[in-house]
Amino acid sequence: MDKFKKETTIKRLERTAENLRKNNMEAFIAADREEAYRIVEGILKPNDVISCGGSVTLAECGIDKLMSSGRYRFLDRSKAADREETEEIYRKAFSADVYLTSANAVTENGELYNVDGNSNRVAAICYGPKTVIFVVGCNKLVATVEDAVKRVKTHAAPPNAARLSCPTPCAATGECISLKNGGDMPSGCRSEGRICCNYVVSAWQRHPGRFKVVLVAEELGF
Numbered sequence: 005m006d007k008f009k010k011e012t013t014i015k016r017l018e019r020t021a022e023n024l025r026k027n028n029m030e031a032f033i034a035a036d037r038e039e040a041y042r043i044v045e046g047i048l049k050p051n052d053v054i055s056c057g058g059s060v061t062l063a064e065c066g067i068d069k070l071m072s073s074g075r076y077r078f079l080d081r082s083k084a085a086d087r088e089e090t091e092e093i094y095r096k097a098f099s100a101d102v103y104l105t106s107a108n109a110v111t112e113n114g115e116l117y118n119v120d121g122n123s124n125r126v127a128a129i130c131y132g133p134k135t136v137i138f139v140v141g142c143n144k145l146v147a148t149v150e151d152a153v154k155r156v157k158t159h160a161a162p163p164n165a166a167r168l169s170c171p172t173p174c175a176a177t178g179e180c181i182s183l184k185n186g187g188d189m190p191s192g193c194r195s196e197g198r199i200c201c202n203y204v205v206s207a208w209q210r211h212p213g214r215f216k217v218v219l220v221a222e223e224l225g226f
Contacts, residue, residue, distance in 0.1 A: 010035075010221055013142050016112065017219040020145060023114030027208050029215040037065040040139050040220045045070060047137060047216060048102060055079035055097035057125030060167070061106035061139050061225035071104065094124040098132030105129065106225050107138045108160050109152035110145055110217070116206040117152035119161070121170075121199035130204060138217045141224025149205055153189045157182065161200055163226045170197035 005013070014033065021031035034040035044067055048054065054076045062068050071078050079097055084090040097103060105125055109117040116138065120126040129136055143159075146152045157180035165175035172195045173181045180200070182191035192200050209215045 005222065013221045016145060017142060017221060020110060020112050020114060021217075021219055023112065024110075024215075024217050025114075027114040028212055029114070029116075029206075029209045029217055030213060032216070032218045034218055034220045034222075036222050037220060037224065040065050040218050041067060041070065043218050044104070044137060044139065047135070048076060050075050051077060052101040053077045053079065053099070054102045054104065055081075055093070055100045055128070055133070056103065057105035057128070059104070059106045059139075059225065061141060062104060064224050065139060065220075067104065067139065094122075097124070097128050100128075100133040102135045102137060103128045103133035104137045104139070107140050107144060107217075109155050110138075110140050110219070111149055111152060112145065112147055115149060115152075116204075116215075116217070117146075117149060117156070118204045118206070119156050119200050119202070120204075121201050123202045126202050126204045129206065134214065136215055138215065139220065139224070140217060141220050141222055143223040144225070145219075154183075154187060156180075156200065157187055157192075160226045165197065165199050167226075168199065170199055171195065172197050172199065 017033050024031040032043050079093050081090050081093045107116045108119050118126050162174040162178050165172045173193045
């Protein structure tokens with residue numbers, strides 16, 4: 005990233021971080037994915053029970069390898085033998101010390117926006133794990149919740165549906181079919197593979213210190 009663009013990006017992240025803190029969430033700024041890794045490593049404690057949502061961002065930062073390093077008790081759904089065991093791991097995640105994920109969008113007003121299909125991820129964000137760590141690239145920063153809704157329908161859901169081999173209209177066309185009719189938050193396809201089923205806006209964290217948001221001055225994930 006051009007140094008002047010990076011300076012501007014960091015200023016936006018600083019404003020966003022300030023507003024996240026006003027909303028009772030801890031916020032950190034990382035200059036790049038390597039620093040994001042170090043911040044997450046500094047938050048985790050040896051033998052923590054940890055779990056995660058599916059996240060391209062975590063993999064791009066190398067945090068997937070950190071989670072699998074043996075330093076933590078990792079509830080790793082990728083090791084599940086079948087769907088039944090996967091579901092069991094989803095439920096065990098509610099008792100985890102730390103849940104790691106990204107966010108679909110973060111508003112400059114300090115709100116987190118997440119959309120989920122299976123919805124184990126948004127469920128864990130809302131309740132259960134003692135701490136939730138979000139690692140979020142600057143490409144997911146938006147002005148308002150309305151912009152967050154549009155971002156998911158145009159930039160997040162289509163590539164994610166393609167990545168997960170979900171036979172949805174957005175995977176085929178590159179955008180949500182609801183955009184033709186205004187594209188309000190809950191509207192979308194009625195496909196069996198739909199990945200936009202439940203929508204969560206985290207506007208305030210009742211439990212201080214539970215949400216820890218690492219904002220990265222680098223484009224990460226979808």
